[in-house]
Amino acid sequence: MAYTPGYEYDVFVSYASVDDFNLIDDGDGWITELVELLDRMIRSRLGGGDNLNIYFDRHRLASNHGLSTLLDAVRQSATFFAVASSAYNQREWTQREIAEFCEQPDYTNRLFAIEYLPLLPGERYQSILETRKRLAFWERDSAFNVEQTLVRGSATYRARCTQVAQQIATQLFAMRFGSAAPSPGAPERDPATQLTRPSAALTPAAAATPAVTAPHAQAVRLVVGQTAADMEDDAERLKAFFADLGYDVTYLSEIRQGGADFKADATEAMAGATLFVLPIGTHPGRRPKDLPDGYYAAQLDVARDTATPTMVWRRPDVSGANAPVPKHGALIDDDTVIAATYPGFVNQVRYLLEAAARAISAAGKPTSGYIFINADQLDRAAAEHLQDVFVTIGQDTAVPIYDASPHELREDLIERLCDCDTLLLLYGEVGLRWVRAQLSMLSKMRPHMSARIKAVCIGPPAGKSSNLGFRSPDLQILDLNPDWQHSPILDLVNRSS
Structure with a gap:
């Protein structure tokens, strides 16, 4: 019995x-230890996941584990790792x-891959893995100029395991329950399982947007900022998580470094971006001569100059009092962080991106063509x-x-x-x-609305101010x-047409 209905x-x-x-040492093999860790991580993210059933054949060469047995298990599996x-x-x-798995319907979102070591020079993958994203579980040792598999216990290894566990848990949860809607009053959950309402740090419009799978995700652009060494793992996790959801993600650690080049590339990346997120820790990061205030300040300057919506984030236990540079400490303790x-x-970032994606989707819908005249009972006759x-x-x-x-x-x-094309x-x-309450509601519903025209129509009795505040x-x-x-x-409608 598996966690995912309909699968073994x-x-x-x-x-x-x-x-x-x-x-x-002489302990369990690298893959065996990896699977054991992923099993615990996925179970945790699924709220226990008592029925989680991972098919891991540890005796692949034994006579009673023939290929037909393996292929049967493939066909009966919800996801493939x-x-x-x-x-x-x-x-x-292999x-x-x-x-065999790629013969299954809708396999694309159910296939996950990591890379134990890169292929040999000139070698190409024979399967769909050639075009699939493969999370690297290796890194280059610059001292010896050789690729080495990540060792269990390292921070990078654990971060990569977390990424994989989140991705698989997300898919299993969706297959078990369908679209994960937020539960009113539910406690904070891992983004790989169920979304919850964001904190008050977000705008009211974003906070009121329900969470659903984002349509038109590729039309939404996220920029993840370059961080100091103490936050690199979190930045990489953010990048991988949202890229795997289908969003267009730019990671500023991967652009040219140095003052002028970095600012130029960052400006290009943020131009028209949906959101810029910047994780910060106590370490202020590098401060080259041509960026005397450091990379954090440079990125925030670019975000301000390009008018890019920005979210600066720190963990609750990070305090400016522990920062070695007072100016960086002031940034950590800033109210906007x-x-x-x-x-x-x-969860908060995902809410914003999904709201943006829905807005794009609504803008692309064919308009219904009708005018909705929203009026209170007192103005029913006028409507x-x-x-x-x-x-x-x-x-x-x-x-x-009424x-x-x-x-x-x-x-x-x-x-x-x-549904309307014009709202009056x-x-x-x-x-x-009453008018202000309606306007507040419109602000919250903006991502769902397809209306090209929105207008407040002031009528009798005369003497009312056009300043609605x-x-x-x-x-x-x-x-x-x-x-x-x-x-x-009519003039407004004709001009807009």
Whole structure:
């Protein structure tokens, strides 16, 4: 019985047995230890995962573990985890295993791969691994100019294991429960499982956006900042996590270094970016001669100059008092810096990116073409009057329903707000407080709305100020006095068309 419904196994581990030897002592092999650690990490991320069932054949050469048995297990597995290497690339059984999995429907999001060691010079992967992202579990030893497999216990090894566990747990959770919606009042969860509501550090519009799988993720661009050594693992985890979700991610540690070159490349990366995130720790990082204030300050300067939305993050236990440079300590303690756990911060970033992706998706939807006239009961007659005017010129319109339960009223209002092409908010007999409440609701619903035109229409009685104390870049204010004149609305619609 597996954690994932409909499957016998949750994860099939595909590897070359020759790679499963201990790099340090006579204990368990490297892959065996890796699988044991991933098993614990995935279970933790699935809230226990008592039914988690990983198929890991530790006796691959034994006569009772023939190829047909392995291929049956592949077909009965929810996900496939390949430990790639030259040996993996050259073994018939491993090639048959991955080929069998790729015959399954919707295999793309269910296949995960790491690289035990890089291929030999001139060698290419024979399978789909050639074009798949493979998380490197090796690093180059500059002293000896040779690639070495990461050793268990190192910070980089654990960070890479965490990435893999998060990715697999995310997929298994989605396959078990479908889209993971946030639970009201639920405690903070790991981003690999269930999303929760972000903290108050986010804007109200972003905080109110429900979490769903992001459409048009590739149209959203995330820039992850360059950090000092104490935060590199977290920055790399952020990069890998969101790249695996399908977002376009730029990591500033991978651009040219040095003052002028770094600033030029960072400016290019941030131009038009959806979000810039910068993890910071107590170490201030490098301060070359041409960047006397350091890379942290340089990146924040570029973000400000390019008007890129920015989130600076530190862990709750990081304090400016422990920073060796007072200026860096002041940055750590700045009120704009988000103090959160890593999972909590990832949740916040993911909420923002998903909201941006939904906004792009809504902008690309064909418009419904109708005008929604949102009016309180006090201005119902005016709304129906404007409806009559628009009907005579062949324009579809809608007004709120007034005779229904509060739940039905709200459901209908949300549906109209999301679906209309033009939104008119009537400010007549009703008070300003009602108008401001509606505007606040529109701000929160912005990612879901497809309306090209939004306008507050001020009508009788005369004497009301056009200053509503609420501004939005795409909101128009129209004066329809003295008697709910419709010509300003028609002019606005025609100009926008």
